[in-house]
Amino acid sequence: HETTSEALSYLVWTAAMRDNIVNKANKGEITVKGEKDAASETVGDTAKAWKTMEATLIPDTQAxxxxxxxxxxxxxxxxxxxxxxxxxxxxxxxxxxxxxxxxxxxxxxxxxxxxxxxxx
Incomplete structure (x- = not known):
């Protein structure tokens, strides 16, 4: 249980950090050096990671x-x-x-x- 919740929380956190870096690179606020140009990347990993966590860790409503x-x-x-x-x-x-x-x-x-x- 703890490993799963921590891993998925970490997944959301790293996705949010990546989206933040890509957003700043797209606005020209930062320059990221590496194999790929960060300014050409797209965002949306946070939403995907959050949906993964919701589907995995939030149980169906029990009436x-x-x-x-x-x-x-x-x-x-x-x-x-x-x-x-x-x-x-x-x-x-x-x-x-x-x-x-x-x-x-x-x-x-x-x-x-x-x-x-x-x-x-």
Missing amino acids: GIMQKQQLSATYSDEWEQIELYPTDMLNGNNAVNPIHQYFTSAYGSDKGLYLMHWLA
Whole structure:
């Protein structure tokens, strides 16, 4: 998890740096020496990198939390011996979310929060 999120964050950062250098070179603000002339390059890598990160790290909206004030939990036991797996899913507690009405009134228009899971 950490490696993936760090790698994609680095991808967006390097794409933004590249687009910034190319923009400045296209405006004549800087000269970049190398095999290619930076002024002939195009920008747009930041948008591509961001779309890659969105597609990879932002999960699809799960309507359950926005639709239901009462949710149930299931769990499965953990065992020391691998031979005991897979285990059955067991019913957990049912609970009422006391802030559901406030949450849905604040965020209900977009059917959930648009967040990368490690920022939530």
